[in-house]
Amino acid sequence: MLRPALIAFLLATPAAADEIWVTNEKDDTISVIDIDTLEVTRTIPTGQRPRGITFSKDFSKLYVCASDSNAVEVIDPESGRVLHDLPSGEDPEQFALHPDDRHLYIANEDDAITTVVDTETRRVVAQIGVGVEPEGMAVSPDGRIAITTSETTNMAHWIDTETHELFANTLVDSRPRHAEFVRDGTELWVSAEIGGTITVFDVATQAEKGKIRFAIRGVHDDLIQPVGFRLSADGKTAFVALGPANHVAVVDTESYEVEEYILVGRRVWHLEFNGDKSLLFTTNGVSGDVTVIDVARREALKTIKVGRFPWGAAYRPTGS
Amino acid sequence: MRRFACLAAILCLAGPARAELAVNLAYLRIDVPAPPVLSNLDPVPGDLGLAGAEAGLADNRTTGRFLGQDYTLEAITLGAGTDPLPAARDALARSRFLVLDAPVATLQAIADLPEARDAILFNVSSGAETLRSEGCRANLFHTLPSDAMRADALMQFLTVRRWTDLALIAGTHERDLALAEALRVSATKFGLKLRGEKSWVFDADMRRNAAQEVPLFTQDLPAHDVLLIADETGDFSRYIPFNTWEPRPVAGSEGLRPVAWSRVVEQWGAAQLQSRFRKHAGRDMRPEDYAAWAAVRTIGEAVTRTGSTDPALLRNYILSPEFELAGFKGRPMSFRDWNGQMRQPIPLVQETAVVAMAPFEWFLHPQNDLDTLGLDRPESTCTRFKPES
Numbered sequence: 001m002l003r004p005a006l007i008a009f010l011l012a013t014p015a016a017a018d019e020i021w022v023t024n025e026k027d028d029t030i031s032v033i034d035i036d037t038l039e040v041t042r043t044i045p046t047g048q049r050p051r052g053i054t055f056s057k058d059f060s061k062l063y064v065c066a067s068d069s070n071a072v073e074v075i076d077p078e079s080g081r082v083l084h085d086l087p088s089g090e091d092p093e094q095f096a097l098h099p100d101d102r103h104l105y106i107a108n109e110d111d112a113i114t115t116v117v118d119t120e121t122r123r124v125v126a127q128i129g130v131g132v133e134p135e136g137m138a139v140s141p142d143g144r145i146a147i148t149t150s151e152t153t154n155m156a157h158w159i160d161t162e163t164h165e166l167f168a169n170t171l172v173d174s175r176p177r178h179a180e181f182v183r184d185g186t187e188l189w190v191s192a193e194i195g196g197t198i199t200v201f202d203v204a205t206q207a208e209k210g211k212i213r214f215a216i217r218g219v220h221d222d223l224i225q226p227v228g229f230r231l232s233a234d235g236k237t238a239f240v241a242l243g244p245a246n247h248v249a250v251v252d253t254e255s256y257e258v259e260e261y262i263l264v265g266r267r268v269w270h271l272e273f274n275g276d277k278s279l280l281f282t283t284n285g286v287s288g289d290v291t292v293i294d295v296a297r298r299e300a301l302k303t304i305k306v307g308r309f310p311w312g313a314a315y316r317p318t319g320s
Numbered sequence: 321m322r323r324f325a326c327l328a329a330i331l332c333l334a335g336p337a338r339a340e341l342a343v344n345l346a347y348l349r350i351d352v353p354a355p356p357v358l359s360n361l362d363p364v365p366g367d368l369g370l371a372g373a374e375a376g377l378a379d380n381r382t383t384g385r386f387l388g389q390d391y392t393l394e395a396i397t398l399g400a401g402t403d404p405l406p407a408a409r410d411a412l413a414r415s416r417f418l419v420l421d422a423p424v425a426t427l428q429a430i431a432d433l434p435e436a437r438d439a440i441l442f443n444v445s446s447g448a449e450t451l452r453s454e455g456c457r458a459n460l461f462h463t464l465p466s467d468a469m470r471a472d473a474l475m476q477f478l479t480v481r482r483w484t485d486l487a488l489i490a491g492t493h494e495r496d497l498a499l500a501e502a503l504r505v506s507a508t509k510f511g512l513k514l515r516g517e518k519s520w521v522f523d524a525d526m527r528r529n530a531a532q533e534v535p536l537f538t539q540d541l542p543a544h545d546v547l548l549i550a551d552e553t554g555d556f557s558r559y560i561p562f563n564t565w566e567p568r569p570v571a572g573s574e575g576l577r578p579v580a581w582s583r584v585v586e587q588w589g590a591a592q593l594q595s596r597f598r599k600h601a602g603r604d605m606r607p608e609d610y611a612a613w614a615a616v617r618t619i620g621e622a623v624t625r626t627g628s629t630d631p632a633l634l635r636n637y638i639l640s641p642e643f644e645l646a647g648f649k650g651r652p653m654s655f656r657d658w659n660g661q662m663r664q665p666i667p668l669v670q671e672t673a674v675v676a677m678a679p680f681e682w683f684l685h686p687q688n689d690l691d692t693l694g695l696d697r698p699e700s701t702c703t704r705f706k707p708e709s
Contacts, residue, residue, distance in 0.1 A: 110592065132382045151592075153386070169386035
């Protein structure tokens with residue numbers, strides 16, 4: 001824990017470099033990593049059990065799912081202070097910010113509901129019934145489709161963002177965790193933790209068009225549990241966090257074949273790039289640290305100690 | 321938005337408005353009175369097992385809603401004195417999927433009914449070895465771990481810790497004797513030494529006497545690292561810890577317990593299942609609840625993936641490598657095709673936390689290391705389960 005005087009000093013110092021913000025699920029804090037020095041420069045208290053984390057488009061506001069406080073907290077990134085809470089429904093786990101920069105789509109894990117919140121009026125706009133244990137959330141780049149994945153129902157639920165109604169429900173493998181639109185929104189990728197796969201959907205037809213599978217020598221298949229993933233700047237390569245397999249897979253997004261595996265910390269869940277996507281930061285829950293990967297060389301550079309159970313990560317440019 | 325409207329129209333036809341598949345399950349329970357126990361602290365819940373089946377049903381229904389599948393569950397409870405077969409026949413007339421909480425002989429008798437021939441039955445109450453071996457039935461699956469699986473989980477842990485010398489105190493009920501036998505067999509399997517055994521035959525009230533009696537009772541046990549206790553009804557075992565002659569940890573039915581499930585399991589997303597169950601039942605989820613939940617979810621998962629309610633087709637799917645059930649214990653669960661037992665990790669728990677999760681990585685297996693727990697293919701003498709083999 002930082003002493004108050006030290007916090008005051010750090011807060012008074014203008015941020016020197018771009019940052020990666022990491023939620024620590026079992027510490028109720030955010031660790032802020034300076035991308036130049038690769039060190040933690042600030043530790044910011046949050047509500048209980050912080051998980052999903054994302055910035056507004058202009059990076060003036062930070063949204064954090066404080067799951068056990070049943071709220072989304074809006075934090076001023078400069079001061080680290082909580083500005084106010086947003087109504088989020090019970091047990092918010094993950095969310096996605098609509099391209100309009102205004103509406104948050106929130107998965108309420110305990111309630112089988114997706115909540116849509118207007119961050120300006122701070123009101124709930126809609127609640128949509130989905131499968132058991134919703135978790136992954138994504139909004140298409142054109143803003144017309146929102147996706148919720150449900151962990152026990154094993155589906156991706158396709159939500160029309162205009163009517164807030166489901167227009168398709170597609171089965172995926174066991175325990176879907178994370179969803180993302182890729183290739184300018186023409187493909188939807190959904191990772192399945194227990195199934196050990198990523199299912200690729202054609203967005204226009206909602207039909208399955210591919211499946212990514214993983215195999216690491218010396219690691220039992222059951223332990224290969226894909227969760228978070230990110231695509232490189234040119235969109236040709238995907239990096240997939242494989243949970244208790246303690247590796248990040250490097251996947252060719254054309255052939256869906258795995259090119260290699262990078263050893264990182266224990267139980268790796270989510271990933272975030274720096275601004276030019278030359279560095280990749282992974283949250284390693286069990287070892288309580290963040291691995292920094294050199295994207296071009298596909299090598300782990302450094303391990304940075306953060307709080308207990310790091311969960312999500314978000315990039316913040318500081319303009320310097 | 322036109323495209324969405326069209327899609328919505330198409331999906332409406334196939335969607336929640338019309339149930340394409342109706343899946344009726346029945347839960348049949350024989351209400352066998354539990355033997356008296358010394359303490360009244362932990363009464364057996366009246367809805368033990370059933371509440372788990374109901375929680376599984378709720379999960380199935382939520383999923384079914386999006387696929388035009390409707391699930392129902394009929395609960396039938398019979399007194400111990402009544403003949404269960406007419407009720408079972410009656411239930412089988414309405415449902416091809418039976419979840420059974422009954423003694424071994426009753427499970428076998430129901431499985432042997434001509435009406436049950438092509439049905440899928442789940443044993444959610446008995447860990448008896450015979451049901452997974454010579455006394456198995458082709459239509460009877462088991463979601464509760466066998467006594468051997470629990471014993472092996474514990475012995476693996478003791479091996480890892482190198483606590484190799486054991487002593488055993490066993491109660492006199494049938495289930496105590498069965499667990500004691502499983503512990504003996506498992507100790508041999510893992511090369512541990514069972515140095516001494518005693519049978520618990522006290523009739524004094526241990527709530528007052530434990531501190532005087534138990535030290536003396538355990539004084540003549542040979543030297544041991546761990547004291548095992550087989551007391552499946554929870555009669556006397558709670559009075560053993562801290563009252564032993566030598567300061568020794570206690571394991572088995574008390575102390576460090578190998579179980580299918582416990583309220584202290586919180587990782588691997590388990591916290592969500594726990595809170596769903598607590599909301600539903602108003603109490604913590606127990607092993608029998610978990611077994612019933614897994615049985616109902618197995619049918620749900622198989623119906624969802626195959627789009628069929630044909631029991632023969634579902635049976636094949638459940639036994640195929642494609643079948644996976646996410647059971648909140650960190651890895652996919654499946655069924656052994658030689659005796660219908662559900663493969664599952666076994667948490668070793670104490671009162672307030674999970675101590676460890678079996679199997680342990682040092683115990684290797686050519687196919688699936690979950691099969692280092694319980695009767696592996698060559699060990700089981702079950703020949704009826706897989707007719708073609």
